[in-house]
Amino acid sequence: MIHKPLLATVLGERQARPPVWIMRQAGRYLPEYRETRAKAKNFLDLCYTPELAIEVSLQPLRRFDLDAAIMFSDILVIPDALGQKVAFEQGEGPVLEAISETSIDRLQPERALEHLAPVLETLRGLKAALAPDKTLIGFCGSPWTVATYMIGGRGSTDQAAARLFATRHPEAFAALMDILVETSINYLVAQFAAGADVVQLFESWALNLDDEAFDERVIGPNKRIVEGVRAKVPNAPIIGFPRGAAGNLARYAAETGVNALGLDYATPLDFAAGNLPDTLAVQGNLDPLRLVAGGSQMDERIDRIVDAFSDRPHIFNLGHGIVPETPIENVARLINRVKNG
Ligand code: CP3
Numbered sequence: 001m002i003h004k005p006l007l008a009t010v011l012g013e014r015q016a017r018p019p020v021w022i023m024r025q026a027g028r029y030l031p032e033y034r035e036t037r038a039k040a041k042n043f044l045d046l047c048y049t050p051e052l053a054i055e056v057s058l059q060p061l062r063r064f065d066l067d068a069a070i071m072f073s074d075i076l077v078i079p080d081a082l083g084q085k086v087a088f089e090q091g092e093g094p095v096l097e098a099i100s101e102t103s104i105d106r107l108q109p110e111r112a113l114e115h116l117a118p119v120l121e122t123l124r125g126l127k128a129a130l131a132p133d134k135t136l137i138g139f140c141g142s143p144w145t146v147a148t149y150m151i152g153g154r155g156s157t158d159q160a161a162a163r164l165f166a167t168r169h170p171e172a173f174a175a176l177m178d179i180l181v182e183t184s185i186n187y188l189v190a191q192f193a194a195g196a197d198v199v200q201l202f203e204s205w206a207l208n209l210d211d212e213a214f215d216e217r218v219i220g221p222n223k224r225i226v227e228g229v230r231a232k233v234p235n236a237p238i239i240g241f242p243r244g245a246a247g248n249l250a251r252y253a254a255e256t257g258v259n260a261l262g263l264d265y266a267t268p269l270d271f272a273a274g275n276l277p278d279t280l281a282v283q284g285n286l287d288p289l290r291l292v293a294g295g296s297q298m299d300e301r302i303d304r305i306v307d308a309f310s311d312r313p314h315i316f317n318l319g320h321g322i323v324p325e326t327p328i329e330n331v332a333r334l335i336n337r338v339k340n341g
Contacts, residue, residue, distance in 0.1 A: 006067040006135035007197045009313045010237045010260045010281050018306060018314045019067035020338045021137065022331070023241075023262075024321030025060040026072050029328065032059050043088035044080060047073045050121040057126055061134065063328070064335050067315075068135040069126055071191075073119045075141025075202055078183055079150050081115035082107040098153030101165070101172035104179070112183045113190060120194040127195030138196030140187055142203035142242075143180035143221040150176070159205050166217060181221050185228035188236075192229075198237040200262070201225065204320075206252075207244025214248050222256040230257075239283060243320060250275050265319025269308035281313035286334070288318045294330035302337045 006019040027033055036056050040046035047053060053072040061069055076094050080086040084107065085097035099107070126136055140146075144162075152161035166173040188199050206218050222240060229236045241262030242252045253261045253276060263272055263284035272282060286305060290298045306316070316338045322331070 002132040004135045009315050010198050014313050018316040020316040021068040026056045028324035029326040048118040053122040054125040068137050070137040071123050081112040093155050096153045101169040104176050109179050123194035135197045138191035138199040140184045142201045143177050144217040145203050145205045148205050181224045188229045189232045192233045200239040203242040206242035219255050226257045278312045283315040283317045285319035292326050
């Protein structure tokens with residue numbers, strides 16, 4: 001077996017320098033992404049056309065010395081696969097036909113995996129194309145995060161619609177979470193079968209929850225997914241990214257059983273170094289806007305992050321996705337700094 005430094009780190013092996021990938025590394029900051037994107041009818045079409053999705057997944061690795069490719073798709077292919085109307089409007093983000101407490105039973109989990117077949121085809125193509133030392137990352141959105149879009153119909157800063165729904169309609173909410181947990185398990189198991197080395201659970205909206213809600217909506221469903229996937233894929237390597245988990249972070253890691261913990265940029269380095277078991281791999285956590293600004297402030301912060309996690313398995317990444325305004329030369333500078341000091 002050829003050594004894959006990023007996969008090995010997820011599994012607990014410390015490297016001399018941290019391996020690196022960048023959340024949303026395939027995207028609009030790259031002119032070649034925008035060019036390929038223009039060939040697809042719309043964004044979901046790009047996700048469901050393996051030839052184009054493979055191309056955009058590989059683009060960042062042609063430019064930069066990254067240790068992983070992440071399959072190109074989106075977390076909202078799951079509601080789409082369940083039969084909910086999903087559209088990506090230019091400049092507006094995703095728009096969904098919001099579900100209600102009486103429309104959940106119209107979702108069609110039995111057809112979901114078939115609908116997602118093109119994404120699995122993308123993974124198989126990437127597996128064949130990637131150099132053997134590169135790690136192939138699959139992913140899905142965690143149930144609560146996906147539910148916030150399904151219930152709210154669009155992104156929001158406070159997830160108010162979903163928080164109210166979960167509180168007012170606990171039975172309907174539990175039914176929705178069951179569907180999302182089940183569909184995500186099947187999807188991730190299929191991703192491993194199609195060649196993923198590791199998968200990431202994107203819980204982008206783990207914030208704005210009281211501790212009881214955090215247990216019920218974040219820890220519980222993520223734990224069920226980890227256990228459900230590992231029942232079919234023993235020891236499946238899984239990264240959890242509960243963005244905004246703050247004081248719930250250590251509990252999330254311990255109770256869900258993920259191998260690696262993605263840290264958002266607001267997580268204090270001291271807190272992470274002091275409160276997480278030192279065998280747990282961590283991933284993160286540069287502020288994406290420091291990457292936009294670049295220069296010496298970025299270099300210094302990169303060094304501080306690398307130092308803070310030098311005695312544990314660490315994957316370098318941003319603390320949230322790269323933004324379209326990011327200068328490409330800053331990305332090259334970041335990767336060089338991480339790899340060579
Ligand atoms: O990381 C990668 O390169 C793989 C692809 C990927 C995309 N989305 C492509 C994308 C991944 C892993 C995601 C995850 C995702 N999608 C998340 C979780 C991560 C996070 O950033 O919090 C969320 C919340 C979504 C939902 C989503 N998709 C939103 C809110 C938007 C619109 C806002 C935005 O960032 O553009 C998208 C669209 C989207 N997903 C784009 C890309 C490249 C841009 C669409 C375009 O090209 O027009």
